[in-house]
Amino acid sequence: MRVFVAGGTGVLGRRLVPQLIARGHEVTATTSGPANLDVIRRMGAEAVVMDGLDAASVGEAVAAAQPDTIVHQMTSIGGKPDMKHFDRWFATTNRLRTEGTDHLLAAAEATGVAHFVAQSYASWNGIRTGGWVKTEEDPLDLHDGTAAQQSMEAIRYVEEVVSKVGGAILRYGWLYGPGAIDSLVGPVRRRQFPLVGDGAGYSSWVHLEDAASATVLAVEHQASGVFNIVDDEPAPANEWLPFLAECVGARRPMKVPVWLARPLGGEVAVRVMTEGRGFSNAKTKREFGWKPSYPSWRQGFREELA
Template sequence: MRVFVAGGAGVLGRRLVPQLVERGHQVTATTTSTAKLGLLKQLGAEAVVMDGLDARSVGEAVAHARPDVIVHQMTAISGKPDIKHFDRWFAVTNRLRTEGTDHLLAAAQAIGVAHFVAQSYGAWNGIREGGWVKSEEDPLDPTSTGKGAEAIRHLEDVVVQAGGAVLRYGAFYGPGATDDQVELVRKRQYPVVGNGGGYSSWVHLDDAASATVLAVEQQAKGVFNIVDDEPAPAREWLPHLAACAGAKRPMRVPAWLARPVAGQVAVMMMTEGRGFSNAKAKRELGWRLRYPSWRQGFKEGLA
């Protein structure tokens, strides 16, 4: 198929494009930077500069590529994590999930693109009631990430209405995905907050990419949790990450002390977060993970 990957130079796009090319697809991948055009060409794609927030730029890029499927991987998350100021940190990403999604869907409709696959998020932001592990039938927490939650809800609603697939990726790890977190862990600036009982779900970039390829090839529809087999509380995964990184064991900080320093989102994630089940993706897409658990993946990746 002709596959248009919007955001192909991003941390996941750089793992996705080669997998699509290897399976025989013709890939057009976009970046906002001319400096990254060479990288995308090396990965086997036709490289295009596109501004996802400019409707004309998006329309022209999609019309030129004439794809069979569009894969929306556009984000703007880089630099040191700033969970305390989540809305500010995710401001551009929120626009890409709202305006950018709308521009891509309009371009798809204009030339009759058959299918649409979009990146969503499902790491710790399941509804904070009931059990600790959520399926696709459970709603996301509308208060988890401020304006980010609203942007995700918009993306999921319009993509599902258009007959596309929404992939709720867990927290990414793998080449280039957790460097900033690992640095904070090594500096002992990433503590376990409260009892560390909040759950998170992780996924290796290569596994996230392979699930995306399946969603593309099978023209999947609806919502899928793309996470590994082991959602786990912070008090388990964070000390393991530290050990794999050769760092000292993380400190423990009470929630009342962490709240003014790290912000409410960090406290919520560490103490009340809900993870996700991958049963639907494994059952309906036939997805098989190379890294079924973050325990194995952290160890191999940081060895």
């Protein structure tokens, strides 16, 4: 199968491209600048420079590749985590999830691409009512009135437009593995990432390699619909954060009351730590036959972050 990976040099793209090639697929992968062309070629894929926010650039790249499937992995998440100004932190990624998705879908229609797979998100953003663990049937929380609202609306947009064309929406949990959470580990080591309130809010995690393997299966199954790509153990912050600190050799995180965390870290951080909802992977395991090699973040943190 010919697979076009938009965003082939991101932390997930660098795991996905080799896995696709190892399974016998012909891969064209994109990068936003020429500096990473050799990175893609060394992985064994055809490399192309593409501006995901430029319709002509996207159209030309897809037309030249003539893929059977497009996999949308374009993001632009970098720098220091900024939960208080989430909208600024994710500003370019939000555009890639809206404008970039539109450009890829238009190119897919113009060239007759039969299948489309897009990245979504499912870590702590399940609807904040009912139980702590959500399925694909449960709505995502838009976090109205917070700095995360624009990002949550961009995620909803991706899911809506990709669903309309019968594509697959992969809701990845909080990605970890080499290069994925360096920006989190640093503050944890410096005790600058505190536990807020009771820390009862849940998150779901997934190792990069497992996220990539699930994506390969979505491509090969020509999947349609929404799938949670998370490990087997959604967990509250009061469990995963102290364990992460232990794995990186840091002291236990400080505890900060909600009333103080809200002006310092913002409403989003408070909700993640105290009200977040995690996700179930039962549908993905059932329909793809997927079995994560890191079934728990406990094993993954210990092996990857020690």
